[in-house]
Amino acid sequence: MQKKNIVLTKPFSIENESDSDVSYRAPNLLRRLLSLLKNVRRGSDLTRFQLPPQFNFPKSQLQCYGESIYSISSNLLSRCNNGHSPLDRLISVVAWSISTTRPPIFGVAPYNPTLGETHHVSKGNLNVLLEQVSHHPPVSALHATDEKENIEIIWFHYPVPKFNGTNVEAEVHGKRQLKVLNHGETYEMNSPNLFIRILPIPGVDWVGNVNIRCLETGLMAELCFKTQSFLGLSGNQRLIKGKIIDSSSSKILFEVNGHWDSTVTIKDMKNAESRVIYDAKEAISGLQAPIVKDEQNVWPTESTLIWSELSQAIMSQDWEKATEAKKFVEEKQRDLLRERESKRETWVPKHFTLCQNKEGCWECLPIQKLVPNSPITTL
Template sequence: MGSPKKNESKGFFASVSSSFSVFSNAMHRSVNGLLGYEGVEVINPEGGKEDAEEEAQRGRWKQEDRDSYWKMMQKYIGADVTSMVTLPVIIFEPMTMLQKMAELMEYSYLLDRADESEDPYMRLVYASSWAISVYFAYQRTWKPFNPILGETYELVNHGGITFLAEQVSHHPPMSAGHAENDHFAYDVTSKLKTKFLGNSVDVYPVGRTRVTLKRDGVVLDLVPPPTKVNNLIFGRTWVDSPGEMIMTNLTTGDKAVLYFQPCGWFGAGRYEIDGYIYNSSEEPKILMTGKWNESLSYQPCDPEGEPLPNTEMKEVWHVADVPPNDKFQYTHFAHKINSFDTAPKKLLASDSRLRPDRYALELGDLSKAGTEKTSLEERQRAEKRTREANGHNFTPRWFDLTEEVTTTPWGELEIYQYNGKYSEHRASIDNSGSIDNVDVKSTEFNPWQYGNLSTE
């Protein structure tokens, strides 16, 4: 039996597409007339439509702001709008894209189990379940802040992991990340490509994700499906990632091929995942099934893909409990991402937690958050002018641009590699024996290459 229906693609940063979720409620009246959507039935992907029409009439913005934003966005239809649009802070969540990258570490114990497993196929069961587990968090429709060039995010005190991400390019937006514990090393270079379609946006993560399992040196390569954000103009905004997720064991040739079912009418098939673990000869060995917002299970299968006799379906992953009625639909781990409890001693001044706009939004001060966001963007532009005037190029601190260029389904990707300097930096601090009594929250956010430039 072959793999489920194929649609080869990728979809790690579904959340970035939430930049445009604001249109889902804010422009129902002004846009429906322009696009001829009057009288079109609004479908609720959760099932049913009893409250979808009411939601379509409700927006986050004042009526007078709606037309102006739609007129601004019309010129971008068909374009890649990854970083060209400035949006109001009211649609943001108090987290940056670098922190969003760290959410992949919530269920990192699955990678520990993959490393401990002697069964090559179970390694892929655990590792592919880890890759799928993050989709529960990525269904949020709030937009994370775009990182400032040179911004970083550090995470410790979770499963023995040290995680570091850095914004290595602004145009195009690119981030690099590295995580490590006793069982695995994780490396990612991420670049997004989007296509704005008026009532939806397609998101193509032009990235490369690699996981090395330390015990045997096994290297895993991950290619998730693309993402589509629906109902940008009217109705309930929701995220779908139909297509294949492929995780390949580059050492042995075994692979996991898991198909994300597309959402049908009234939510049919949404969240559902089915697929197989294949050996290097492309023979199915283990079947997997479940829902990315609930749990995943596995069962050994025969060469036709049918369950083996005298075996049973076993659960490999289950979503953790979440806080009830959370404003931003955060998991408990997402709250830890923002916490200074998961920060190392002597946090880098470039860390996302220290961003004044993000922190103000976390405290509920939208006015201050908007002012600080504008100030940071102006200072970033000022630094760019200074850099260009001096004939300088931006150089990341913790990742090096390599000569490697890899081909993805959506374009070429330059690869950044972790250079190890952060490990040396952290070791020197941890071994110094000094205790920093300074309140880390009072540290001034400083990702700048030339220091804090004025905006003039």
């Protein structure tokens, strides 16, 4: 059998900024980025904006989403199930939600997933499956199940990046659900926005409000992700603040404070005692790339197959080859689109249903109850 060319790279981890591969960084970064954006109008939607490969790192956006679920050193998901009380479990869900926030790299971005592209990885009993269910808008859907812990995650979203003159902010639409089935609890939450500051001092961060609510207990958390000041000089980088509330009484039970890339604590409002609920160094450092255990059963739609030639070219800094490889993938997608249009066919996702609700927002639901084991695994 012909060997498949599968390229897997290390996930983002908390030490990412100090040890990231130099091949992830474009030469003359700020000057080249400004030249790309010089003809883009303020307030423009950048959803269809295409980056040359010098501004990509060797990974699809689907892989980045998946890594935030399966690439973790600690057992935060298990704690969501094993908490003795609804409040204990909500606090664990807050910590897990923060753990999905990974340090981005300024000036480089993942590939825009192709329509129908998938990413499928297993970690122990946790099986994670993602599919790009729409291209315009770019909707990504995730389904993860852990039969041992009896946990299910459904996560779909679509970013809408806009250029604001000195920065780009990608507002992330969509919803996450974490279902702790042993306790009959469903936790709903949204995602922070990605903020890319170009001037005066380049940087990238997560910003905005995240609300986490348990539909059955009425317990909720309100979190605010804050970036540094406009000049980039503030010491309070990657700050997170918030509170945990009993919505039935509007009583504040805990205050949340810290930095999502270091430690986050909660303070009990009854006795003023504080404790750490999340340690980024413990949770998302020392992460390793997944490995392929069964090459022949890797789906042809797998991200690591679709983009393998481009990823290899970027890692070897062969920009001519990278340009050709990216063009090949994009042209193939255009050919498939023209073929569907000529046959008047509508593309349908394989693993999810996709629809718009009454408010015009996109929603996704998994077709299968359980995600199968993957031939790609991680520790």
